[in-house]
Amino acid sequence: MQDLLNLFIKSIFVENVVFAFFLGMCSYLAVSKKINTAFGLGLAVIFVMVLTTPLNYFILTYMLKDGALAWIHPSLATVDLTFLAFILFISTIAGAVQLVEMIVEKSLPALYAALGIFLPLITVNCAILGTSLFMQEREYNFAETAVFSFGAGIGFFLAIVLLAAIRERLRYSNIPAPLQGLGIAMIITALMGMAFLSFSGIKL
């Protein structure tokens, strides 16, 4: 229990997907102009992460890992399909996003309209694929995977909402013309990353 809590906090603050690994930058920079859309995208990312990472965990454990297919037939115990991880992970994510999109469109048309193009864009959000790959690389068990994916999603959500709030505050700042827009957003991200560095080395 202590370990899981530790992992949860670590994945939000210490190893924030945005500030520590610079994943998911494209949607992070593009959708952070307004707090409300950033909020919606952040929620969608949390949802997709929590859905796909455990799903990918099952795919990995029961289909891809060395000897994982033994449950079908003993003769398959020597098969190692790990090289298919990338393509299967991304298909799961694409499928999950499609599913989310259909559900949201059907049941919550208002939210669907607000999110617009950003909902399908989650498919190519590297933070989500990254979370699945971290799960594979660090060999998490199921409980850890579930906690880690939720924490990573909250980390992304927090990062994008914070950036959006800062950008809204800076709307009337006299930023030099060449830096307006993405330029200043990247500088802000770097400065935010510096503030988040205070968590590195934390021991719980």
Place this chain on the structure above:
Amino acid sequence: MHQTLPLLRDGTYCPIPEPNCRESVKPIQRVIDSVKPHFKKGGKLEKFHPAFDALETFLFVPGHTTEQGVHIRDAMDLKRTMFLVIVALIPTLLFGMWNVGYQHYLAYGMQTTLMENFLFGFQKVMPIVIVSYAVGLGVEFIFAILRGHQVSEGYLVTGMLIPLTLPVTIPLWMVALSAIFCTVLGKEIFGGTGMNFMNPALLARAFLFFAFPAYMSGDIWTDLSPEPGHALVDAYSGATNLVAFDVDYTQMSSVSDMFWGFEQGSIGETSVFACLIGALILILSGVGSWKIIVSSCLGVVGMGLLMNVLAPADIPTHAMHTPAYYHLLVGSFAFGAVYMATDPVSAAHTETGKWIYGILIGVFTVILRIFNPAYPEAVMLSILLMNVFAPLIDHLVIEQHIKKRIKRA
């Protein structure tokens, strides 16, 4: 009739006779007025108008009048606000200078007078202050001239805060580097004073802290330049109270030493007493928000008490057992809460937001101090972190307020 009354700088006549009128500072003003035309539009030094303007408005309250709308002007403009913060910083600066000398002679076991301590510290601290001001203001003037905006007087405070948060042994080129970094990337790039979202002085310190960790931690807090005929005393240890605190909290200095500031640390941070004088000046003049100071103290004490409850009972020296009020005295908490957290630009702007902002600073300070032994100077980092959170806090407070008003209507 106008012949008898003094002519003012803005071209009108002073309604009161000579001695009481501000014309009494004539010699300086005459020089300024004589060169003024060169800096005006079309003058040969037009480019340097921001530099001239900075000097002129620093010496005199601006002479220009409102052309339409409200005609009442508060004499308390940005320049004078910043000046009050400098005044509030003087106690910590003077005490810091004395303490630099005191710690130096203490390490060598020498008996010295108050004046000797102070002079030693003065010699060591002054170069840092001068470099910080010269480099930072230089960058400000270059930006002001290139971008054609006024020289922001905010640097007057930042330039003083930077040296006070640094150890006395810091190489001068690092002070210059951090001053450039914080002025360019922390402020000018956003458009100057009032338009940034992080406290530039904190950014300077964090920059040095992460870029040159070897110069910002370890045995660097006391100036150990050799004293002929004296060797370091055996009892000397370079560890600050915050380092001692992580190993065994009972090893810290006594409460009174920490309150008055007879301990090692950054130049300006050691004395809680000096910070309290500064806090009094800031609060009475209305420059600093008392809500932020009070709420960050509440956050620290609250979190400290919570830690005491959760502390492991089998390790009596564990940092979590530290009495909550110790957190107020140790390290740079007082300095950070009074001078850094109250920065009106980077703090939360809404009144409810200020309470939340302050409490979170206190909470994160205690959490980082106890659980992150790598960064004992948690105060600066947690204020920096809250600078990042402040816009979101404001947004949520305003949203909440709007919702409440709609419900009432």
